[in-house]
Amino acid sequence: MSVLVYIENWDGKFKKVTNELLSYGKQIAHEMSVPLYAISLGNVADQEFAPLKNYGPDKIFVVNQGFEVLDNQVYADAIVQAVEKLDAQVVVFSQDNVGNAIAGRVAARLKAGFVSAVAGLPLSISPFIIKKKIYTNKVFGHVKINSAIKVLSLSKNTFEVIENPAAGEIVNLELAIKTSSTNRISVDKVTGKILLSDAERVVSGGRGMKGSENWGMLESLAQAMHAATGCSRPVSDEGWRPHTEHIGQTGKIIAPNLYFAIGISGAIQHIGGISSSKCIVAINKDPDAPIFEVADYGIIGDAFKIVPEFTKLLQQS
């Protein structure tokens, strides 16, 4: 028996969430008294592996042929084979577009219960009960999984990264990899920018920012804080910002350590996308704006004055 964590790479580098996933998997493996294994698909630079040992994997299995394009069918098939070979009882993915697109397929093949948006360690191992966010973060459900194998995807920022050095032996796994039928005809990506979905800090603006011409001030703040930029839905609907920055129930659901909501009223659909943030700061001139009900810190006042001042202080220190 084992616990298996799928560790995703992006352009040959492991995603930041990897350490959290391993720490989480380690804790479950520990409670079940079984080893923790990780599996990586696709080409990843050698030096990426060494730091992972700190977070508890007994072995890291690597399959590096044939994963140029994300073909969920091919990826899922490989992971299913690994689960069977390694007798994994619990399979952990990251709660994101890639993790969930594969996890559902893996679970269906294995006739396993799948729980996404997992919000903590199992409440009990036998029976297996896990906490999941439902109703777009409004409440948690305690979900009992009755199948032999359990497939989970862990929400970001759910679990503390814990150092727990282990052997982390790297093993090439021989699998029969399916040939992909996915025909990719173009790729278009920005590099060098902090990704919203992966960002530890996010600076987000709403309709209170009045227009795209005022985003320079938010970008300066974001830069000073090493943050990604985001926005509320009307802002992307108006075309002030690209749709990829739209946060909320019908946009991206994020969980950064620090979220700045600037000129955002805090509609329930927006809150759904940010309520897992560790610390929320609201800057709004309306003391009754609902954003203050979910914020940890706030300033009631004019963003056009406060934001540049705050940025200046940050840059000076």
Next chain:
Amino acid sequence: MNILVCLSNVPDTTTKVKFNGTKLETEGVQWIINPWDELALTRALELKESGAGIDNISVITVGLEDAEPTIRKALAIGADDAYRINSEAFDSFYTAAQIAELAKNIPFDLIMTGFESADYNGVAVGAMLAELLDIPSVGAVSAVNVKDGKWLIDREIDGGKEVLQFDSRVLVSVQKGIAIDPRIPAMRGIMNARRKPLNVSNPVALDSFNEIIAIELPRSKSKVKLFDPEDVQSLLDALRNEAHVL
């Protein structure tokens, strides 16, 4: 070409959810087509109207009779026919497997699901359904187009997008960007919808693996700490020394 759109019937997104045990209290709740599914249907209709070669758009729901107003709305805005599998959607696997059983008997070239349902947030039914049907699936889809009888599918990736082409059956889970404004049923549409086929079938005996055994309310947050607009330094200090996030 035929498109199958999977519809989930969910509480309106502004609903303040209340529970009686593990059951949602439905009194006063407005039911809607899951927003993503509504946009998927909108895109399917746009494709059909643009002359892209779409012959038929079917919608499919696993749900009890109370889901019918939602299905009727889908027919009223333009779906050609509807299927309802008369069962509670016990869990994602059960739901996907019921749809898979039915889909074996319906000719389709594209299946569209939403990225997630607004109630259970499973992000699961689409991928599971594709696996059960043994067809490719694409998540995070922000555009679907047809060119020379092939599907052109935009997928959002971290920091950008890629375009994939499929010339056989495929399932897409759609998100933001797939269509902009959902449609409002017009009187004529509502009248027409009454004459469109709504096929009801019984569920197949199938497993479900997950059950919600308890609901936990989030801890109420401690009150917001406010700072004077003239004193942004204190906010910076708090973020550094108290919250440790800077």
